Amino acid sequence: MLTLAVHDILWAVGAALLACAAFKIIRVLLLPYTSSLRDLPGPPASSWLLGNVSELMAAEDFALHFEWLEKYGPTMKYNVWFKLPELLTIDARAINHVLSHSQDYPKPEETRVSLVEILGNGLVVAEGELHRRQVSINLNPAFGPAQIRELTEIFVDKAQQLRDIWRNEVTTCGGTVRIDVQSGLTKMTLDAIGLAGFNYNFNALNPDGKANELNRAFEMMFQRMADLERSYWLIIRSLIPILRYIPDGYTRDTAAAQKVTRRIGMQLIAEKKAAVRQAAQSGEKNAGSELRSRDLLTLLIKANMSPDIPEDQRLSDDDVLARMFLVAGHETTSNATTWCLYALSQQPNVQHKLREELWGVPTDSPSMEELNALPYLDAVIRETMRLFPPIAGTVRIATKDDEIPLATPYMDAKGRMHDSIRIDKGTAFPIPIIGMNRSKALWGEDAREFRPERWGSIPEAAQQIPGVWSNLMTFIGGPRACIGYRFSLIEMKALVFTLVRAFEFELAVPVEDITKKIGLVQRPFVRSEMEKGTQMPLIIKSHTRE
Ligand code: HEM
Structure with a gap:
């Protein structure tokens, strides 16, 4: 019974x-028949099963997105699997609405779950009140201009170390050498974030080329993050939660890497807490003057131990450990610098003009103020960040039905005009970073060209872009904008200053041979050498001044 x-x-x-x-x-x-997006203008689906997915996958460098935006206007839809409509808008007012209402538009659950598996429950994935508390209490001060000024010396030292390694190679090879600049730049930015972030020496730029234990663990984690967008199994696994319990190579590797980062991270945290306590006890007022005390982790620990912070608002050691994964930034900066050297290799006049400005500085080791006082360097960095944003796009999810206001009304499939988009709860809202940065409607007909001179006066339409920095979407905007942007910009300026003063750059392969693949960032590849993995081969020659 x-x-x-x-x-x-x-x-x-x-x-x-x-x-x-x-x-x-x-x-x-x-x-496709019920969604509030169904009447938006856009291309017809090529098939019921694939929608427009096959054309999108065949197009390079978002060319089809741009073609569609020019044909159908700044607010449109295309179709993905089973003809499901996907929104695409570069309307600055709509993007501003979504980014400024970050509580109503969080990151999608599957992105957050995947990142938690790799990074732990850190800032990048925290939502709502927890996120606000973490940022306002503990992190913002560590990323302000005063702190970044302190870190500039680290960036310049590490840029000079990379310059000396390349200079040796040039000398050994008799005056010119082909170098994969991306590899050296990635090692430099890892070393810089190790020292600036938590006073840890990754020593990635070491002469014997061997990676230390934490470096190997980080490499593994970044490789896994890049895999998230490439592997069908990982995509399916992020959509169907139960599958995450099946042990596979992915879970084994990330668990092993997390074990190493946890052990070393906890040891660093314990050392820094002891140092902060000791400094407080001995009344040491000058703790900020040493390299050890200016790293972001020490600042975070000091802020967290401050008597002004109520006990229930302090971060636990685990929270602090998760914050160490701010290194989420290092590959973005090296990637942007790689594309900057590529752009300069394609524009000898720009390269020459920039070098002349840089040689006007009477020191090899400039301060943050000296770097920021160089207008053409500034324009070159802005133009690189506009044309080659390391993160091409991101996405948010509507947690409630909403009416999103538009700057430019659209005409629907039935000929009716709308000055807003109605959006249903659960709809994905993509933030097309590259789409806005390269839009002809916003930047003018030469939007796809690298032209630093445009920064003398940017079009009025572009001035409406709600980016946290420079009317660009590169670091997005609103409460969830990148907090590391000042860090990146000064690091990049230190690198470009040091390298362009020292060398002349030329592309080592025909320009048509360079292509991009999107992992975590937009990585460069050589079409005829795909098996070598990501690389940016440049011919480097020492610059000599008469
Ligand atoms: C060129 C370099 C960089 C670019 C292009 C970049 C871009 C971005 C973008 C687009 C986001 C938003 C992602 C999303 O919400 O979907 C973001 C978030 C973030 N970035 Fe960066 N980033 C860079 C460097 C850095 C650096 C150097 C650091 C730290 C040292 C950093 C720390 C963060 C953090 C902590 C977040 C999460 C902020 C939040 O959710 O509140 N970034 N970054």
């Missing part, structure tokens, strides 16, 4: 689950 009851209950639960799944599937399949 009891067996029968259990059996019946199992059947009932199974049937309920099946009905629930069927209801969800039917609802999704009906979206």
